Amino acid sequence: MKKRPKQSSINDILGGKHPIKYFIITGTSRGIGEALANQLLSEHHHIFCISRAVNELLIERAREMNVKLSYCPFDLNHVGEIDRLFDEIFSVITRETDISGIYLINNAGMLTPVAPIEQCSSASIAENINVNLIAPMIITSNFIKHSQALTIDKRIMNISSASARYLLPFQSCYSTSKAGLDSFSKSVSLEQANQLYPAKVVSVYPGMIDTQLQTEIRSIKKELFAYVDQFKQIAQEGKLQTADFTAAKLIDILFGNDFGNPVVVENL
Numbered sequence: 001m002k003k004r005p006k007q008s009s010i011n012d013i014l015g016g017k018h019p020i021k022y023f024i025i026t027g028t029s030r031g032i033g034e035a036l037a038n039q040l041l042s043e044h045h046h047i048f049c050i051s052r053a054v055n056e057l058l059i060e061r062a063r064e065m066n067v068k069l070s071y072c073p074f075d076l077n078h079v080g081e082i083d084r085l086f087d088e089i090f091s092v093i094t095r096e097t098d099i100s101g102i103y104l105i106n107n108a109g110m111l112t113p114v115a116p117i118e119q120c121s122s123a124s125i126a127e128n129i130n131v132n133l134i135a136p137m138i139i140t141s142n143f144i145k146h147s148q149a150l151t152i153d154k155r156i157m158n159i160s161s162a163s164a165r166y167l168l169p170f171q172s173c174y175s176t177s178k179a180g181l182d183s184f185s186k187s188v189s190l191e192q193a194n195q196l197y198p199a200k201v202v203s204v205y206p207g208m209i210d211t212q213l214q215t216e217i218r219s220i221k222k223e224l225f226a227y228v229d230q231f232k233q234i235a236q237e238g239k240l241q242t243a244d245f246t247a248a249k250l251i252d253i254l255f256g257n258d259f260g261n262p263v264v265v266e267n268l
Contacts, residue, residue, distance in 0.1 A: 018044045019100035022093050024143070026076065026135075027108030029053040032159065032209060035247035036105060041067050046096075048089050050074050051108065076108055076135040077127050086142035094146075101153035103254060104143045106136035106181075109159065110174075114220050117172050125173055132177035137184055144192075144199050154199040157254055158185050162205045162266065182264050189263045200260035204253060207268060209241045 023040050027033035028049035037047055037058055046068035049058060052075045062069035070092065074085055093102065110131045113124040136158055147154050163171060164178035185203035192198040220228050249268035253259065 019098045020096055021045050021100055022048070022096075022102045023105065024048045024050070024089065024103070024139075025105045025107055026050045026139070028058060029055050032206065032243050032246055032250070033105075033107040034058060035243040036107065036250060037069070039244070039247050039251055041065055041069065043067055046070070046093075048072060048092075050076070050085070052076075077130045079130050079134050079138055082135060082138045083142060086139065086146060090142075090146040099150065099152050101155070102143075102147055102150070103154075104139065104156045105159070105250075105254070106139060106157070107159045108135070109161075109178075111171075113173055114170050116170055120173065128173040129177050129180075132174065133180045133184070136181060140184075140188060140201075144188075147199065148195070148197065151197050154197070155254060155259055156185075156188070156199055156201045157250065158201070158203040159250075160185075160203040160205055160264070162207075164205075165266075186263045189260060202253065202260055202263055202265055204250060204265045205267070206246050206250065207241050209243055209246050 021044060023037075023045060025033055025037055025040075025047065028037045029051040033049075033051065034055055034057075037049055037055075038061065040047055041062055047062075048070050049055065050072045052073065054071055054073050059069060059071055070089075072085060072089065074081070076082075093099070108131060110128055113120040113128065117125075140156055140158075143154075143156060158181050160181050161174070161178040163175045164182050167175050182203045185201050188199075189201045192201065246268065253265060253268070
C-alpha cells in the first residue's frame with residue numbers, strides 16, 4: 001500500500017512551525033503507561049517517559065515514526081531526586097518557543113504490600129506511599145512551579161483507583177495512598193482555581209485492567225487476601241479491560257472540554 005502524501009497545513013505554507021504538545025508520563029515500562037505513550041506518539045507531540053526499566057519497544061516505535069520521545073530511567077521511590085529530574089525535563093521544554101500545552105500523567109503505582117498491616121515491613125509501607133502518593137505530589141509541585149508562567153493549556157491527570165473509596169482488607173497501604181491522591185488532587189484544584197494561568201487537575205479511577213497489578217493480586221495467597229478467588233474469576237470470565245482500551249478512554253478525558261470538572265472521575 002502506498003503512503004498518502006502528507007498534506008501541507010497553512011502553517012507549512014506560511015513557513016511557520018506547528019505548536020508542540022509536551023507529555024510527561026510515569027510508569028511507561030508496561031501496562032497503561034506504555035499504552036498511553038504508544039497512543040500519544042505523534043508528529044507534534046514530545047513525550048517524556050519515566051520508569052525504572054527502559055521500554056525499548058517504545059523507543060524503537062518512536063524512532064520508526066520519526067517522532068519525539070525522551071526516556072528518563074528513574075525509580076520513583078527515590079523521591080529526593082525528583083526535583084533534579086524535573087529541572088532536566090523542563091530545561092528541554094523551555095527551549096521550545098511554540099508550545100500549545102503541557103500534560104502530566106501520574107500513572108506509576110504499586111499494589112504491594114498486601115497483608116495485614118502488622119505483617120507489613122516499614123520499608124514496604126514507605127515504598128508504597130512514596131511511589132503512589134509522595135512521588136506524584138512532588139512531581140505535581142515541580143510541574144506547576146516550572147510551568148506556572150506559561151500561558152498555555154496545562155493539565156494534570158492522576159491515576160487513582162476505586163480502592164480509594166471501596167475498601168478491602170489487607171490493602172491498607174494501597175487504598176490509603178490512593179485516597180490521599182484523590183484528596184491531593186482536589187486540594188491542588190482549589191489552589192489553582194484563582195491562578196492567572198491555572199493547571200487543571202483530575203484523579204481518575206481507570207477500572208479493572210489486565211495489567212501486572214491484576215496479576216499480582218491473583219498470585220496472593222488466600223490467607224493473606226480472602227478475595228483472591230473473586231479476582232481470579234473476573235479474569236477467567238474476560239471481564240478485565242485491556243490497557244489499550246483504558247488508555248484511549250483516559251486520553252479522551254485528558255483532552256475533554258470539561259477536564260477538571262469533576263476533579264475525581266470515578267467512571268471512564
